[in-house]
Amino acid sequence: xxxxxxxxxxxxxxxxxxxxxxxxxxxxxxxxxxxxxxxxxxxxxxxxxxxxxxxxxxxxxxxxxxxxxxxxxxxxxxxxxxxxxxxxxxxxxxxxxxxxxxxxxxxxxxxxxxxxxxxxxxxxxxxxxxxxxxxxxxxxxxxxxxxxxxxxxxxxxxxxxxxxxxxxxxxxxxxxxxxxxxxxxxxxxxxxxxxxxxxxxxxxxxxxxxxxxxxxxxxxxxxxxxxxxxxxxxxxxxxxxxxxxxxxxxxxxxxxxxxxxxxxxxxxxxxxxxxxxxxxxxxxxxxxxxxxxxxxxxxxxxxxxxxxxxxxxxxxxxxxxxxxxxxxxxx
Amino acid sequence: xxxxxxxxxxxxxxxxxxxxxxxxxxxxxxxxxxxxxxxxxxxxxxxxxxxxxxxxxxxxxxxxxxxxxxxxxxxxxxxxxxxxxxxxxxxxxxxxxxxxxxxxxxxxxxxxxxxxxxxxxxxxxxxxxxxxxxxxxxxxxxxxxxxxxxxxxxxxxxxxxxxxxxxxxxxxxxxxxxxxxxxxxxxxxxxxxxxxxxxxxxxxxxxxxxxxxxxxxxxxxxxxxxxxxxxxxxxxxxxxxxxxxxxxxxxxxxxxxxxxxxxxxxxxxxxxxxxxxxxxxxxxxxxxxxxx
Numbered sequence: 001x002x003x004x005x006x007x008x009x010x011x012x013x014x015x016x017x018x019x020x021x022x023x024x025x026x027x028x029x030x031x032x033x034x035x036x037x038x039x040x041x042x043x044x045x046x047x048x049x050x051x052x053x054x055x056x057x058x059x060x061x062x063x064x065x066x067x068x069x070x071x072x073x074x075x076x077x078x079x080x081x082x083x084x085x086x087x088x089x090x091x092x093x094x095x096x097x098x099x100x101x102x103x104x105x106x107x108x109x110x111x112x113x114x115x116x117x118x119x120x121x122x123x124x125x126x127x128x129x130x131x132x133x134x135x136x137x138x139x140x141x142x143x144x145x146x147x148x149x150x151x152x153x154x155x156x157x158x159x160x161x162x163x164x165x166x167x168x169x170x171x172x173x174x175x176x177x178x179x180x181x182x183x184x185x186x187x188x189x190x191x192x193x194x195x196x197x198x199x200x201x202x203x204x205x206x207x208x209x210x211x212x213x214x215x216x217x218x219x220x221x222x223x224x225x226x227x228x229x230x231x232x233x234x235x236x237x238x239x240x241x242x243x244x245x246x247x248x249x250x251x252x253x254x255x256x257x258x259x260x261x262x263x264x265x266x267x268x269x270x271x272x273x274x275x276x277x278x279x280x281x282x283x284x285x286x287x288x289x290x291x292x293x294x295x296x297x298x299x300x301x302x303x304x305x306x307x308x309x310x311x312x313x314x315x316x317x318x319x320x321x322x323x324x325x326x327x328x329x330x331x
Numbered sequence: 332x333x334x335x336x337x338x339x340x341x342x343x344x345x346x347x348x349x350x351x352x353x354x355x356x357x358x359x360x361x362x363x364x365x366x367x368x369x370x371x372x373x374x375x376x377x378x379x380x381x382x383x384x385x386x387x388x389x390x391x392x393x394x395x396x397x398x399x400x401x402x403x404x405x406x407x408x409x410x411x412x413x414x415x416x417x418x419x420x421x422x423x424x425x426x427x428x429x430x431x432x433x434x435x436x437x438x439x440x441x442x443x444x445x446x447x448x449x450x451x452x453x454x455x456x457x458x459x460x461x462x463x464x465x466x467x468x469x470x471x472x473x474x475x476x477x478x479x480x481x482x483x484x485x486x487x488x489x490x491x492x493x494x495x496x497x498x499x500x501x502x503x504x505x506x507x508x509x510x511x512x513x514x515x516x517x518x519x520x521x522x523x524x525x526x527x528x529x530x531x532x533x534x535x536x537x538x539x540x541x542x543x544x545x546x547x548x549x550x551x552x553x554x555x556x557x558x559x560x561x562x563x564x565x566x567x568x569x570x571x572x573x574x575x576x577x578x579x580x581x582x583x584x585x586x587x588x589x590x591x592x593x594x595x596x597x598x599x600x601x602x603x604x605x606x607x608x609x610x611x612x613x614x615x616x617x618x619x620x621x622x623x
Contacts, residue, residue, distance in 0.1 A: 029512075049514075059543075059546060133444065134444045135360075219369075222392075222395070223366065223367040223392075225391070225518070225521040227516050227520075228514075228516040228517060228518075229514075229518045231516075232514045232515075233576060241543055254544060256543045256544055256545060257545070258543075259516070262517070262534065263534060310444070311576040313518050313521075313522050313570075313573070313574035314366055314387060315364050315366035317359070319360070
């Protein structure tokens, strides 16, 4: 396998930055941000903020409009970005992009705002040799923490260097182009360290299909405070609202992240709310992750990245809820 | 020891039917976190714990049960008790509907995520407890444990004074950088015992006080309004800052408001009792009118 010394990563990024807008995991801000030489990278773990905003920004202007008397005009604000390279995403986040692809690109509808950025982005992932954080449980969600195929180039963590493996035709070309930076190595990928957070997912989706009215939801939702921290930090949560900003005769329409945990999320124009309390909202969040999405797309909408668990103000723990679901005795 | 007493008193209250629910803490996912729990059956009282990780202020949950039948018992540390007083002062909670189980609190601790269990003596206090002015519950029906002494709180306004020393442009740049990070998850609002509006002005009620775009302008509007809205009612429990996933220094804003209020209207600590009304919740002829 080819390899690059970890000390050479900045050289690689400097070179690719001539060709791409390079986005890297940044320490401090703890998110993916444009690369600048000397910026401090966070390469030992996942970032707090997931990479979803690279393809699906928290706020995105869609079109602008103006009126002039009885005349009106619309202008699309869809732009094709310069080719970008997303560097250093973890296998859990690669899986989350796969989930977002289902939503925005499949089932007969292509979201052109998402597609424009997705098609233009070259992905380089880095594997984890074990749980990067105490809250990691990707392995239980069927993800190989060390490897992934759904990128262009994957890097194995070999200690002082990264093993470089192309995973697509674009990736092959990339590795050939920057061959001068890569040397051959015989070093092998180490064994995966044991995860401390483990769960069994088999049969959960099917069981949940029978648990819509189960009293468990009342119980587990009591401590939820109804904030959107879990959904906004989640790499796969993708609900959005469409709204407009108008000033005089001009305005623009935008979409922005929304959260199913907010009380106004399902409120109808007339005031009726089909999910009136946190019981219904919490139930929906977990059923969406673990039942509805698997039923529709065949994938879990939880990747086990553990961000919600690490930041929930009240320690709502999806692994614990899955365990409780498994323990429920359905009669 | 407190844990044993908690379980005994909770079991007693539930068995006798004096309360329908006991709100306390149980162990969370890791040894270094404890999390809110709601006990409705006497046989579940073994879940209750009190240790150095019961950081959550429980008082706000009383709003969820304010129209429920019967009484709710709730464990209150100093900050929880002040929050209950505040909610009672605003007629959000009725005194005869709650049974308050006071616990003097030596301050909550934090351990680095992922570390192995260790003795809690050597662990640092969480940020929110470092300048606590009321470790002992100020209102309770029974008190579990002995009163503890108040820690030195001389540094309570240190962060505020540091920011006050900055120039206007520097302040603007500092807060701009902070609010730019806000993801508007509203955890600070939702956890706050002073934020008790049934419907928040920032929820989509068609009034559009605030747009849903995430940008500096809208984020600033939210954060400044939140701070001003709890002016005089903030009990300094520090929950907003603790829960902020982006680590925004929200208590610096809250304490700036408290400091200004103290200078303008005289020293006041919210939630110490229900009789003394907040400075902005009353009118006195001698109130300063410099802004008029």
